[in-house]
Amino acid sequence: MAAEGWIWRWGWGRRCLGRPGLPGPGPGPTTPLFLLLLLGSVTADITDGNSEHLKREHSLIKPYQGVGSSSMPLWDFQGSTMLTSQYVRLTPDERSKEGSIWNHQPCFLKDWEMHVHFKVHGTGKKNLHGDGIALWYTRDRLVPGPVFGSKDNFHGLAIFLDTYPNDETTERVFPYISVMVNNGSLSYDHSKDGRWTELAGCTADFRNRDHDTFLAVRYSRGRLTVMTDLEDKNEWKNCIDITGVRLPTGYYFGASAGTGDLSDNHDIISMKLFQLMVEHTPDEESIDWTKIEPSVNFLKSPKDNVDDPTGNFRSGPLTGWQIVCLW
Ligand SMILES: *[C@@H]1O[C@H](CO)[C@@H](O)[C@H](O)[C@H]1NC(C)=O
Ligand SMILES: [Ca+2]
Numbered sequence: 356m357a358a359e360g361w362i363w364r365w366g367w368g369r370r371c372l373g374r375p376g377l378p379g380p381g382p383g384p385t386t387p388l389f390l391l392l393l394l395g396s397v398t399a400d401i402t403d404g405n406s407e408h409l410k411r412e413h414s415l416i417k418p419y420q421g422v423g424s425s426s427m428p429l430w431d432f433q434g435s436t437m438l439t440s441q442y443v444r445l446t447p448d449e450r451s452k453e454g455s456i457w458n459h460q461p462c463f464l465k466d467w468e469m470h471v472h473f474k475v476h477g478t479g480k481k482n483l484h485g486d487g488i489a490l491w492y493t494r495d496r497l498v499p500g501p502v503f504g505s506k507d508n509f510h511g512l513a514i515f516l517d518t519y520p521n522d523e524t525t526e527r528v529f530p531y532i533s534v535m536v537n538n539g540s541l542s543y544d545h546s547k548d549g550r551w552t553e554l555a556g557c558t559a560d561f562r563n564r565d566h567d568t569f570l571a572v573r574y575s576r577g578r579l580t581v582m583t584d585l586e587d588k589n590e591w592k593n594c595i596d597i598t599g600v601r602l603p604t605g606y607y608f609g610a611s612a613g614t615g616d617l618s619d620n621h622d623i624i625s626m627k628l629f630q631l632m633v634e635h636t637p638d639e640e641s642i643d644w645t646k647i648e649p650s651v652n653f654l655k656s657p658k659d660n661v662d663d664p665t666g667n668f669r670s671g672p673l674t675g676w677q678i679v680c681l682w
Pocket of ligand 2: 521
């Protein structure tokens with residue numbers, strides 16, 4: 356198995372340089388001691404650093420074997436999506452295209468983190484390019500539509516990487532990343548760049564960069580975090596961090612993109628899904644997570660968790676899972 360030597364711990368940190376083909380750290384005698392020294396009392400909650408926590412069945416990794424093939428496909432694609440050996444192009448830099456790529460299997464992990472290596476580039480000058488990429492964790496898959504190439508009134512989570520300000524009156528600076536949670540009742544207003552349904556967002560300068568650009572989405576215990584690595588510094592930067600987000604298990608990961616009068620190449624190089632090892636209470640374990648209705652409860656802000664008397668590190672507002680490279 357193509358191993359990647361990640362381990363996780365809390366705290367903001369660096370992004371591991373992808374080194375495909377490198378063997379991960381074996382279960383050698385030094386590993387447990389190393390982890391203990393590094394992590395102290397939190398060892399119970401971290402992964403063991405072996406590749407089993409990279410979920411191959413939910414990941415899109417070069418070479419793109421099992422993508423769109425008829426026997427046991429891992430990912431399916433649709434629309435203008437084109438596969439090369441180096442990237443999956445959701446749309447070319449041409450007008451009125453839409454394409455998507457969708458994981459074949461529903462995801463039943465309660466706590467996960469998705470790392471997306473992507474590239475948005477084209478010949479259009481400033482503000483003459485569009486529309487962007489959407490990353491999805493949704494009930495339905497492979498349904499084309501007006502929301503960055505995918506269907507509206509979706510059930511689940513969307514992260515929009517919007518490159519074009521359709522709303523001329525907006526004070527937001529583009530490109531702009533935003534998140535939306537929907538139970539099917541909400542419609543994405545393209546003319547307002549989704550302003551009315553946006554939960555949180557940030558400006559992110561990811562277009563036409565001459566180095567690699569990454570985005571990470573973490574969902575754990577109701578907390579949704581989006582981080583970017585756009586400056587070629589191998590470091591995650593916070594974009595979105597909200598709590599009170601409820602998402603079911605059993606939805607599908609996907610990515611889609613669309614162009615209109617304006618266009619760009621929208622490329623996905625990889626999507627890597629990691630399982631986070633997080634404990635849940637017996638109460639949480641006893642419910643059927645597939646039946647959860649996507650929703651957001653804004654009553655609980657991250658700040659409410661600061662003074663957790665148990666000293667539970669999970670609740671700290673300024674910390675997050677960090678990947679520690681083991682090579
Ligand atoms: C769906 O979301 C809307 C708007 O957030 C809310 O008013 C409605 O009650 C929700 N429906 C269900 C079935 O949860
Ligand atoms: Ca837009």
